[in-house]
Structures are given as structure tokens and as C-alpha cells.
Amino acid sequence: MGIFITIIVVLILIYFFAGLRIVPQNYVGLIETLGKYSRTVKAGLVFIWPIFQRVRKVSLALQPLEISKYSIITKDNAEITTSLTLNYLVTDAFRYFYNNTDSVESMVQLIRGHLRDIIGRMELNEALGSTSEINAELSKAIGDLTDVYGIRVVRVNVDELLPSPEIQKAMDKQLTADREKTAAIAKAEGEARNIELTTKAKNNALVATAKANAEAVRTQADADAYRIDKLQNALDKAGEGYFRNQSLDTFNQLANGANNLVVLDKDDMSDLGKIPAAKKIWDKSNN
Incomplete structure (x- = not known):
């Protein structure tokens, strides 16, 4: 009889210790009883009834996520490729785990849809030069919409907006043409300026020569007048x-x-x- 009681006690202790679970820091535990949610427990040591209950651990820490490249059509029918990075955290473990089979994927689809809508209302050049504005508008658009998945997006950032290779080639050609045009205009302006300065220098030289000649004639005339005046005075005397x-x-x-x-x-x-x-x-x- 004593051995039987001892065995029972040992089994009870084993069962008890088998039901001990540790929920790590910055996690919460979702307790399920016979497959049905029963309660949420915080980080620490938790007891569950083995076989009948289980614990699903959900991290509350900030999670980074990279959304791979995908194509978007702009208002002027130009194709651009974009990629995003974001940080999110779980705010409601129950919604995150039970309300959606994949809350993270649902959040990504939501963000992609809003980004398509934002860029789809922009022309190519406007979109390529408005990354900061797109980030701000996207953050505002998704707002609290992801709360339905028990998720809050802390930061979302459009890493790059790249036009298609064909458009990139056309833009490179246009850029080259604009640079050549600017260089030609600058060269023409430089030559015109050089001609203007040369002409001005020649005119200044002609004016200076004319002034010098006039001054020489005036000096010679004064000298002749002085000589004649002296000669006349001498003859008079x-x-x-x-x-x-x-x-x-x-x-x-x-x-x-x-x-x-x-x-x-x-x-x-x-x-x-x-x-x-x-x-x-x-x-x-x-x-």
C-alpha cells in the first residue's frame, strides 16, 4: 500500500512539473484548453494542465520586415519597381494569432495596396522625387488599420523606386541630351561673352588712341600758337x-x-x- 501511494505521489509530482512552462521576457502566453483559447498569461513561470492545455508564445518585441520588390504603374503609365522595409510590433496577441491565419502577410498586402494607390496618383518624375512624401502619406494611410490584425506599424520606409530598364534608358538619353544642350548653351554664351569683351577692348583701344591723337594735336597746336605768339611779340618789339x-x-x-x-x-x-x-x-x- 505504501509503495502504491508513493507511486501516485511521484506521478502527481511528475505531472505537476510537466505542467510548468516559462514565458520569456517581452512575450505573452496564450493558454488553450482542449484547443480553445482560455486566457492570456504574462512573462514568467506558468502552470498548465498537461495533455489538456498548451501555451502559444507570442513575441511583443519590435520586428523588422523587408517587403520584396514589386511593380507599380504610375499615373502616366510608367512601370517602376519598389521595395519597402518596416518595423511592427504585436499589440494584441489574441487578434494576432486567432483572427487571421497570417496576420503579417495580411499587413503586407494592406501596405502594398495603399502604396499602389499613392504612387498610382503620381506621375513618374513626381514619384521618383517624392520618397519622403510617399513615406509620410503611407504611414498616415495605414494608420490604425492594422489593429484588426493585432499589429501596429511603427515605421515604414520606401527604400527605392526604380523605373523599368526601358524607361531608365530613355531617361539616360534625355539626361545626356539635356547635358549636351546645357554645354552647348554655355559654350555659345562663353563665345558671345568673349566676342563682347574683345570688341569692347578694341573699342576702348580705338577711343584711347583717338584721345591720345587729339591730345597730341592739341599740344602741337598749343606749341605752334605759343611759338607764333612769341614770334609776333618779338617782331612787334x-x-x-x-x-x-x-x-x-x-x-x-x-x-x-x-x-x-x-x-x-x-x-x-x-x-x-x-x-x-x-x-x-x-x-x-x-x-
Whole structure:
């Protein structure tokens, strides 16, 4: 009898210890009795009835998730490929585990649908340049919609938006053409500027030369005027004897010449008549 009781006690202890479960930190436990949810337990040591009950552990920690690349059509019918990353956490373990066969996949489909709607209302160039705006609008759009799955999205980010290879080639060609156009315009503007500066420099040189010539002519004219003025002043101050001496010098030079012609001033001609010999020659010449 004592052995039987001991066996029973041992079996009870084994059963008791077999029913002990540990729910880790930042987890909750969903207790199921005969396959039906009965209660939720927090982290720590938990007792369940083995065989009749089981514990499903659900993490409450922040979970990273990468959504693989998929295609979206923009408003102007351009195909782009996008990929996302997000962080989520479970806020309601019961909804997360029992209300959906795969709550995470349902959340991903919801986010994809909203992203298609947002980008589908944008043209290609607008979408490629509005990643921050798309992130903000997507976060606002999903809002609390994922609460139905017991999940809250903490952060969602569009990692890349890539046009299709055909569109990328067309964009590269357009970019090359724009660069060549910009370079041609810059070259033309540079040449025009160079011509403008060269013409301006030549004009400035011509103006400077003209000013220099005018200044030289003015200086020469001033010098001539000064010389004439001084000469005139000197002649005005000269006596009658100076001019008579000049006349005699001139007569001597003419007399020494090869011609027998003598030029005399009118007054000198009158005075020459006073010389007797000259007067006889003059009268004889008139007769």
C-alpha cells in the first residue's frame, strides 16, 4: 500500500512539473484548453494542465520586415519597381494569432495596396522625387488599420523606386541630351561673352588712341600758337633797323644770284631815286 501511494505521489509530482512552462521576457502566453483559447498569461513561470492545455508564445518585441520588390504603374503609365522595409510590433496577441491565419502577410498586402494607390496618383518624375512624401502619406494611410490584425506599424520606409530598364534608358538619353544642350548653351554664351569683351577692348583701344591723337594735336597746336605768339611779340618789339637789315641781306642774296633781277620794296624804290647815279639810270630806262 505504501509503495502504491508513493507511486501516485511521484506521478502527481511528475505531472505537476510537466505542467510548468516559462514565458520569456517581452512575450505573452496564450493558454488553450482542449484547443480553445482560455486566457492570456504574462512573462514568467506558468502552470498548465498537461495533455489538456498548451501555451502559444507570442513575441511583443519590435520586428523588422523587408517587403520584396514589386511593380507599380504610375499615373502616366510608367512601370517602376519598389521595395519597402518596416518595423511592427504585436499589440494584441489574441487578434494576432486567432483572427487571421497570417496576420503579417495580411499587413503586407494592406501596405502594398495603399502604396499602389499613392504612387498610382503620381506621375513618374513626381514619384521618383517624392520618397519622403510617399513615406509620410503611407504611414498616415495605414494608420490604425492594422489593429484588426493585432499589429501596429511603427515605421515604414520606401527604400527605392526604380523605373523599368526601358524607361531608365530613355531617361539616360534625355539626361545626356539635356547635358549636351546645357554645354552647348554655355559654350555659345562663353563665345558671345568673349566676342563682347574683345570688341569692347578694341573699342576702348580705338577711343584711347583717338584721345591720345587729339591730345597730341592739341599740344602741337598749343606749341605752334605759343611759338607764333612769341614770334609776333618779338617782331612787334623789333625796330625799323632790324627790318632794313633783313631787306639788305635779302637784296645781297639776290644780287649774288645768277639772275640780273633785283626786287625792291616800294619805299626803297622811292628812296633809290635819291641816289644820282640810280636816278640817271632810271630816267634813261624810261626814255
